[in-house]
Amino acid sequence: MRIAIVGLPSSGKTTVFKALTGANPASAVEASLVAVRVPDDRVKQLSDFYKPKKTNYASVEFVDLGGAAGLRKDAGELGAKFLSAVRPAQALLHVVDGFSLPESVDEFVAEAIASVDTELVLADLGQVEKRIERLKKEGIKAGPMRMEFEKLEKTQQALEAGTPLRCLPELALDDDLRSFSFLSAKPVLTVINTTEEQSAWSAKGLDEALRNSREGDWGCFIPLCAALEAEIADLEPADARAFLADYGIDEPARERVINLSFDLLGLMSFLTVGEDEVRAWTIPKQARAQDAAGVIHSDIARGFIRAEVLDWKSTLDLGGFDEARKQGKIRLEGKDYLVKDGDVISFRFNV
Ligand SMILES: Nc1nc2c(ncn2[C@@H]2O[C@H](COP(=O)(O)OP(=O)(O)OP(=O)(O)O)[C@@H](O)[C@H]2O)c(=O)[nH]1
Ligand SMILES: [Mg+2]
Incomplete structure (x- = not known):
């Protein structure tokens, strides 16, 4: 299960990738993918009890798009590199720069959300229009083809109104539309890349409609001080806590982001235990x-x-x-x- 890290240029995507994975991207240009262990206290406690030969945690994969994948404000068209890295992901992690304009984070977040959602919506709209044209050319017959056409028309209307498909579950979850892997249908975790002073940022100040498009079943907002947490990604938890405490941050957000990502993917774990192995197995809710x-x-x-x-x-x-x-x-x-x-x-x- 895969999560693609998206966001405007220099918002801190690669820094967030480092904070989450503890690894540097393999390339500055091409997409990099790293699997990350999902922290799970249940597995830890069971493993402490059984002392098995092997302990296996669940994992999720994060993708950093690399420099050339380009998602720019008002660029109008997403590049092939962006699409090939993001289409196969089951969810998105949107990094918003909350560090360069600390005096008005809310405004900046709102703008970044709107511009990224616009890009996703436009990419989906292009795909829908192409398919509709094709169906019209072939001549729309009754049956499955007619049904697909009608669903696509509904999708087109929503997208033309600027609504991300994740806000319309009946379309986002439709089996006939699944093969399109619509970008705006993917759930989003919105990570606000803050300074240490802003690390307690909450989404409460945002416009309600905007918040609704990123909250609930489709995701949530979480502040993460990416530059700091990237520095401590490979420290022992106790050392990491002590380091952050010096900056007035109580809890590292890294683990929460990973846990929320797992949750956002609609996944949960069941466990198997024994002297040989304690293991978390990933299943859909x-x-x-x-x-x-x-x-x-x-x-x-x-x-x-x-x-x-x-x-x-x-x-x-x-x-x-x-x-x-x-x-x-x-x-x-x-x-x-x-x-x-x-x-x-x-x-x-x-x-
Ligand atoms: N002060 C501060 N600087 C940050 C933070 N996160 C990232 N930066 C800086 O912002 C710049 C961009 O960070 P990157 O992580 O490379 O951003 P990116 O989104 O991957 O950039 P592109 O891939 O080029 O679009 C770098 O100079 C980082 O050091 C942060 O939390 N605080
Ligand atoms: Mg980058």
Whole structure:
């Protein structure tokens, strides 16, 4: 699962990439992609308990677009490099420069949001118009083609009114439109790259409509002092905290940004435990037990009998999964059970 870092030139995209990944981009020109471990205290505690040979966390990938990918104010057209790096991403992280104009951050944020959304909307509109023209040329027959055409016309109307598709879930989530990978349909985490003085910035001062287009199910705002956090990305957590405390910042935002990214992608984790391995497995929210089994192996999904389930906290409190089983504390669930974030699961299956 991939998140593309977008934003106006020199807003601090590469600095945010460094803060999140602890790595320098592989290239200043081409897109760079790095997978980052999703911090998870549940995995840590279970790993401390089991002391397994291997511990596996969930991960998300961040993409820094590199210098040549260009998203400029009023450029009118997004380059091929930008599109090829951003289309495959499931979500966007929009970096807004909140450090060069600290006296009016809100105004600056509003402008940056509007100009980036305009670029995304225009790119989608171009795609829709092309497709509509093509369909018209082929002659629109009843059936699936007519349906696609009608949905595209609705999409076109919304985009022409300047509405990002993420604000219209019925279009953003439509199966027939999914293959377009519309840019403005992707959820956005809006990172305000602040100075240390502004690190407590909140989106409350922003216009409501603007805020709504970036908040709720489709994302949120978070201040991050990227230049500082890029410096501490490879320090031990305690050292990092001490460093930030010198600048009056209580908590590093880095972990929150990564956790929010994972959440924004619509993902959660279930866990497997044992002496060999403690592991977080990534599944979509609302996944069923059988889908979860399939993430481990398709054979386990196919031969699914039952899922043994216990939440992670009880697993620890009861002295481990096997011990909890002996005490009869483990639930048996069927294939349609909706897995909860943090469930510890052991699958019974036959092949
Ligand atoms: N003071 C301050 N400077 C910053 C901060 N973040 C980035 N900068 C500076 O702003 C400039 C641009 O930062 P980059 O991270 O390269 O920005 P970018 O968005 O990747 O730039 P392009 O890829 O060229 O569009 C650099 O000189 C950074 O040192 C910050 O939080 N505070
Ligand atoms: Mg850059």
